[in-house]
Amino acid sequence: MKNFEYAAPRTEEEALALLAQRPDQTAVLAGGTDLVPLMKKMLVTPQRVVNIKNIDSLRGIHAHSQGVTIGAVTTLDQLLEAPELEPYPAVKQVIAKLGSLQLQCQMTLGGELCRRPQCWYFRNGYGLLGRRGQLVEQGDNRYHAILDNQGPAKFVSPSRLAPALIALGAVVRVAGPGQQETTVPVERLYRTPKDDHQRELTLSPAQLLTHVLPKLSQGTLNATYEVKHGTGPQPPLATASVALELDGSGVVRSARVVMGQVAPVPWRSREAEEVLVGQRIGYELAELAGAAAVAPATPLSQNQYKVQIAKTAVKRAVLLAAGLETGGL
């Protein structure tokens, strides 16, 4: 990696001030599990790196009357062990199967949400859209998007926790630029870029993701099912996170179904949600939800198989959330 200026502020204010000076040439460092490889490959060449891991206010898990607030630099192993997160198996199931103890202990929640895509054309220096999508479309797209892939963006959103947090209705607190502060639903952190000037993350370089707040009414069933090729830390082939509110008789009152690794953004499936609402969870209903979730899929030349896998992920996530046997390996 190239030489860079390094700063390790102790407060949010200091960090924001450091970001504000040259936002486009500044990178935020937390666990470094994504930034460091990107810098080593010179895909990201910041003049300044701002390490936010020493900022106390960004650390830790605090339960309060509205739920839980999680600092952005809290590491994933801390989340896994936190009793405050017992109501969110959808989150813990992902971390438990991350496939690398080192990553579990090093990766931060904020960093995980802000990972850059693993698309190999991007990682090999061909840009996020790879010649306006042509490289992916005519190249090796076995791991690429099966939904929302008709524009130039065909990579898949890399975050494994975003689908779960979106299903849980989480919001993030965003500080900056300067004194500003906003709250944004996790869903809105992501977008499908339309051209090379757009990033897939909506945060501006002068902004800092400071906290994550899952919102969930008591007793909501939730789960994540990831289909992984092997137990290692490589990205899953497709994932689904589901949150279900049931009424007293076991009928689904509301449902959120969010798929991961299938589109340039975490993909919320209203189709699957509609199938679930008003019904009782069972094997056939879960199957129908899976089928509905992938009905709009438009697979590329080599990723037809991901349709089947995404369908299965949704089905099994629904079953898992409801406490039923998922089957499978």
Next chain:
Amino acid sequence: MAKLDWPQQGKAALLGKRHDRIDGVAKASGAARYAYDILEDNMVLARVLGCPHAHCRVKSIDVKPALKVPGVVAAEALKKPGDEIQWQGDLVAVVAGETEGAIAEGLAAIKVQYEVLDVFAQDDDLEAAQKAKRTRRAGQSTKLERDIPDEVEDEEAWEEQELQRLFKECDKVIEGQYGIPVITHMCLEPHGSTCLWQGDKLIAHLSTQNVSGTAGQFAGPLGIPATDVTIHCDYIGGGFGSKFAADTWGVTAASLAKKLGRPVKLMLDRDLELKNAGTRPSGFIKVKVGVDGNGVVKVWDSHHWGTNGIGGGVVSQGVIPYVFDPPNRRRRATGIRVNAAPARAWRAPNHPQGAVLSQCAYDDVARELGIDSYEVFQRNLQRVSNGKTEVYREQMEIAAKLMDWKAKWHPHGKGPRNGSVVTGLGMALHTWGGAAHNSTAELKIHPDGSVEISLGSQDLGTGTRTVIALVVAETLGLKPEQVKVNIGYSTYPPSGPSGGSTTVGGVSESSRRAATAALNQLLDKVAGKLGVPAARLEAKDGRIQDSQNPETCISWKDACSLLGMSPLVAKGEYRRGRTKTNLSSSQVAGVQMAEVAVDLETGIVRMKKFVAVQDMGLIINRKAAESQVQGGVIMGIAYALFEERILDPQTGAFLNAELSDYLLPRLGDVGEIVVHLYEPPSEYQRGVVGLGEPPVISPGAAISNAVCNATGVRVPTLPLTPKRVLDALAKAQG
């Protein structure tokens, strides 16, 4: 007199038992220093610039801007204008500097202009390769029971007719397509060295499988005599056949060090390692086999293709069909030139591909006829290429028992289904040479009783040091920790490169010979002291004793004190083909069986159990031998289920040249592995045979066959990823 022959089976004090490695703690604790760990005073780092294009011509190259970067101490072009580059990552320039940051900026500052040329990267697509004029014939050979009649002029046409006639005589003709892609070596320690000069003499701390054989490769290009080069490698972080040479980057480090007057460390980055430093050739095959009603193959006709990189070589036709040797066969091979670096030897060159390309077809015979795969393999053992019919038969019986094959077997695709999960069994068998390589060892017994042995060998990580210590200790009646083993320097007596499972035989030969010769000299001295003829003396349990009256004895230490002032020195030398020997031999068999579970909804294959039955002649260290087999099986599971090099079809870019994208199994993916070392007296008496390659050969075929048995569908090409499994299932369902 001490006898050279190995002790009788069951009589050895150390050999054949389970021993920890003498360097195990150093390796596990991080104390062991690999080439990558070498730090010299005043050292500079160097890195190379890889070409971004898979096929291009260099129009211009300017390294001067790099020299302006503070901290950069040298920048040199490794290509010149007009040079044609044939693979992405080929080395274009090198920069040495004080810090990694300076080097990175220096590399980025180098200005190269390329003329981009046409790329071909699809080694699995024969038709596309032919269209692109990227193919070349790589041999054809036909063997038929009937001789060609004298009057025939067009022999190929006659052979074609004869094959058609033979196929018509068969009860069933089965056709199949199979494939195994290019994989890399993925040495955890990449290729490279730290080079420093002491006056006119070069010391290269090199990550190498070839300590005794690389000095000349440095000396030639540097224009110095080989006597001025010392190669040093105490530990190597993986080689697998890719680290026999000094390589461009080694010579570059040495010449930079000379020019700068400072030590230079140049290790390849991970992506350049994978792009330059070795791959295993791919193989894809179309097979037609004719069988009788029992599944015995009578006719084999195949055409295979694939690539070994830009040279356009392919898997040797000599391994097709593999192990089995049907009475009539024709095999053809076509090489494809793709824009990729040349392949290097990869653990058991040609054999894993041979096993997959052949024995999947034999398993499809079982599937088509509805016969137990075990029966088909057994019935075809009548004709095998290495004459080991009976060894295979016994090994299959042992493996089947360990797998509980008979109880678990079901016809292909007809097993019980547990939700979306099905299970299946598959097997394969293999062969390898493993003859000892040339090796010379020098053994010293010091008057204080200490013992050291020196040879220019290397430990690939498989326990060579321990093997040498055990052989010497066994011979001298000592404990392994009493033997100091000196390897890893080219200044020691030469020993062969570690490739092709040749090391254990080679170092056992030379060590046993050196230790026996030394002991006999010592026994001569002791004979006078004890008044017992040397011929009756033996070394045992730390003493020299009268074999007929063990109470007449002298301790090892006291015996050595008879040497006076100077150490006793003896040499042991083994030359393949010239030295008459009972200590080592060659040729092994080996049978492996896999049990897998397949999730039909996700295409995920999970290893349940794997059984490996392996012969290797006489076992030196049982624990290391078992580890060796376990390691081979795990490496086999890796290429069966995970690994492949992925080249972009349009640009030729090596898309997954990082550990984050190049899939490998974790321990959680390998399931239960049962190793059975097959060592009846008939094997023990053969002496030592190498074990490195054999266990990695069969897993691809055995696992593919198990997945086919589970699902009833052949997934034609490895690795058996969820994509390939689901695609095959979808195709089978129409």
